[in-house]
Amino acid sequence: MRSAYGVETVRAAERELMARLPDGALMQRAAAGLAAVCAQLLRGGGPGRRPARRKVAGARVGVLVGGGDNGGDALYAGARLARRGAGVYAVLMDAGRAHGGGLAALLAAGGRVVERLPERLDLVLDGLLGIGGRGGLRPAAAALAAQADTARAAGALVVAVDLPSGVDADTGEVAGAVVGADVTVTFGAYKPGLLISPGATYAGTVRLVDIGLALPARPEVSALQDADVAGLLPVPGAESDKYRRGVVGVLAGSGQYPGAAVLAVAGALRGGAGAVRYVGPADQAVLARFPETLIGTGRVQAWVAGPGLGDGRLAEVERLLASDVPLLVDADGLRGLSPEALRRRTAPTLLTPHAGEAAALLGVDRASVEAQRLRRARELAERYGATVLLKGSTTVVCDPAGQVRVNPTGTPWLATAGSGDVLSGLAGSLLAAGLDPLDAASAAAYLHGRAAHHAAADAPVTAQQVAEALPAAWRTTSEASGAGGRARRVGVSGT
Numbered sequence: 001m002r003s004a005y006g007v008e009t010v011r012a013a014e015r016e017l018m019a020r021l022p023d024g025a026l027m028q029r030a031a032a033g034l035a036a037v038c039a040q041l042l043r044g045g046g047p048g049r050r051p052a053r054r055k056v057a058g059a060r061v062g063v064l065v066g067g068g069d070n071g072g073d074a075l076y077a078g079a080r081l082a083r084r085g086a087g088v089y090a091v092l093m094d095a096g097r098a099h100g101g102g103l104a105a106l107l108a109a110g111g112r113v114v115e116r117l118p119e120r121l122d123l124v125l126d127g128l129l130g131i132g133g134r135g136g137l138r139p140a141a142a143a144l145a146a147q148a149d150t151a152r153a154a155g156a157l158v159v160a161v162d163l164p165s166g167v168d169a170d171t172g173e174v175a176g177a178v179v180g181a182d183v184t185v186t187f188g189a190y191k192p193g194l195l196i197s198p199g200a201t202y203a204g205t206v207r208l209v210d211i212g213l214a215l216p217a218r219p220e221v222s223a224l225q226d227a228d229v230a231g232l233l234p235v236p237g238a239e240s241d242k243y244r245r246g247v248v249g250v251l252a253g254s255g256q257y258p259g260a261a262v263l264a265v266a267g268a269l270r271g272g273a274g275a276v277r278y279v280g281p282a283d284q285a286v287l288a289r290f291p292e293t294l295i296g297t298g299r300v301q302a303w304v305a306g307p308g309l310g311d312g313r314l315a316e317v318e319r320l321l322a323s324d325v326p327l328l329v330d331a332d333g334l335r336g337l338s339p340e341a342l343r344r345r346t347a348p349t350l351l352t353p354h355a356g357e358a359a360a361l362l363g364v365d366r367a368s369v370e371a372q373r374l375r376r377a378r379e380l381a382e383r384y385g386a387t388v389l390l391k392g393s394t395t396v397v398c399d400p401a402g403q404v405r406v407n408p409t410g411t412p413w414l415a416t417a418g419s420g421d422v423l424s425g426l427a428g429s430l431l432a433a434g435l436d437p438l439d440a441a442s443a444a445a446y447l448h449g450r451a452a453h454h455a456a457a458d459a460p461v462t463a464q465q466v467a468e469a470l471p472a473a474w475r476t477t478s479e480a481s482g483a484g485g486r487a488r489r490v491g492v493s494g495t
């Protein structure tokens with residue numbers, strides 16, 4: 001699990017540790033870790049777009065230096081690289097406020113202060129702002145961020161110190177100018193803004209440097225990894241039967257959108273439930289594609305309601321809302337949903353809106369959901385008293401108690417018609433197999449994103465292909481974690 005902590009929590013942990021260490025020790029730890037990653041990148045150990053230099057000596061390194069400790073980290077790291085023979089050029093945002101010790105160390109090591117970044121750099125350190133950044137970059141910082149972009153376009157690797165300047169550490173929000181990094185070296189803990197887009201997009205690959213912080217057990221935001229997901233996936237035991245594994249009901253499709261029913265069933269069949277029951281007018285289309293589907297109402301352990309329903313069947317969704325069976329509501333089912341109806345429910349509810357649907361539920365515009373994914377997902381979960389999976393460039397899952405997970409898998413190729421229907425079927429199937437909504441939603445998003453990677457391989461992909469790649473995604477997730485033996489056994493008497 002990747003655990004992320006907000007600025008206040010990180011600062012409190014830093015204070016506590018600093019009180020026990022000599023002055024400046026923490027910054028030296030950060031700078032040493034940062035310089036080590038830069039050296040590795042210069043030697044060709046990272047996402048280089050230039051031929052590797054193979055050594056640090058002779059490399060050309062630019063350092064963008066802000067007025068706080070983030071600039072201090074960058075200066076001390078620059079000094080370490082200069083001592084190893086790199087040519088290091090520092091641009092100070094505000095000469096009067098650059099970190100004194102760091103600047104002296106850089107100059108003593110042979111580094112230089114220059115007016116603007118020179119040409120032909122191998123690497124640029126973005127030390128403008130770290131967790132002390134507030135609001136959009138002010139003009140002087142924005143001008144230096146633009147220099148980083150220019151150097152990057154000319155082939156330099158950009159390494160963000162702690163986080164890309166311009167990204168809000170707590171939310172991933174970006175207001176205006178921002179540094180686009182290839183690699184972010186973050187200190188002590190992941191920050192939520194490194195895991196949530198748009199911030200995550202600007203961070204590139206994130207490397208964590210341990211500086212010894214003691215952090216609370218419960219992170220503010222987490223991202224499941226292979227082993228976590230593998231440990232959640234339901235695996236039948238020797239005594240399992242299809243009913244004990246769970247039956248998922250799918251209320252989806254309409255004359256206008258029969259395909260949504262087929263795709264939701266396609267996802268549900270690959271989600272670990274023992275059977276899928278379909279209710280709706282697209283039964284012939286569903287059966288033609290999946291003869292294993294049960295047709296018509298009957299007992300289920302979870303319902304998926306909404307994909308392609310159109311607007312004529314909201315009464316059926318309301319009946320499910322009034323039932324005591326776990327329920328996932330997606331797409332058309334989300335229209336006109338009342339917070340009161342959800343709050344009255346006794347069984348778990350999972351809502352899976354995309355940004356447009358979330359905007360309608362909150363009465364805000366779509367752009368504000370896309371720019372503030374974490375805040376909007378939290379608001380929805382709180383207002384509706386349900387777990388929310390907000391789809392999009394970073395899928396955010398939030399439960400009513402405020403636990404947040406962000407999904408680390410996926411690809412923009414997933415932005416294709418019908419892939420959301422596959423996801424809702426898959427998540428509903430995991431609910432029917434007994435996972436709670438937070439786990440079902442985050443495991444489903446993880447597998448779905450991974451399936452898209454398998455199926456897309458950097459080319460366009462269809463929703464059906466994503467569904468067909470789910471077994472491979474399941475297998476690679478379990479294998480990569482070596483968790484075959486630790487997976488949940490379901491559908492065995494007494495479980």
Ligand SMILES: NC(=O)C1=CN([C@@H]2O[C@H](COP(=O)(O)OP(=O)(O)OC[C@H]3O[C@@H](n4cnc5c(N)ncnc54)[C@H](O)[C@@H]3O)[C@@H](O)[C@H]2O)[C@@H](O)CC1
Pocket residue numbers: 014015018026027028030066067068069070071073128129130131132133134135136137138141161162163187211
């Ligand atoms: N506190 C600690 O113990 C440690 C801190 N470290 C580093 O220190 C950083 C935090 O340092 P600071 O608290 O000094 O803060 P920062 O260095 O992140 O930024 C503070 C400076 O940026 C300016 N600023 C804020 N928002 C701005 C905006 N939108 N546009 C332009 N300028 C803006 C402020 O006026 C201030 O001068 C961390 O991100 C990390 O890099 C590391 O050295 C590890 C240890």
Ligand SMILES: Nc1ncnc2c1ncn2[C@@H]1O[C@H](COP(=O)(O)OP(=O)(O)O)[C@@H](O)[C@H]1O
Pocket residue numbers: 331354390391392393394395410411412413414415416417418419420421422423448
């Ligand atoms: N830019 C993106 N990057 C990664 N995944 C995306 C992006 N845009 C959309 N997705 C994913 O694609 C799927 C689209 O679902 P949805 O919007 O419901 O489409 P549909 O209604 O056509 O099925 C979701 O899983 C969503 O998270």
Ligand SMILES: [K+]
Pocket residue numbers: 070126127128129130160161162163164165
């Ligand atoms: K930075």
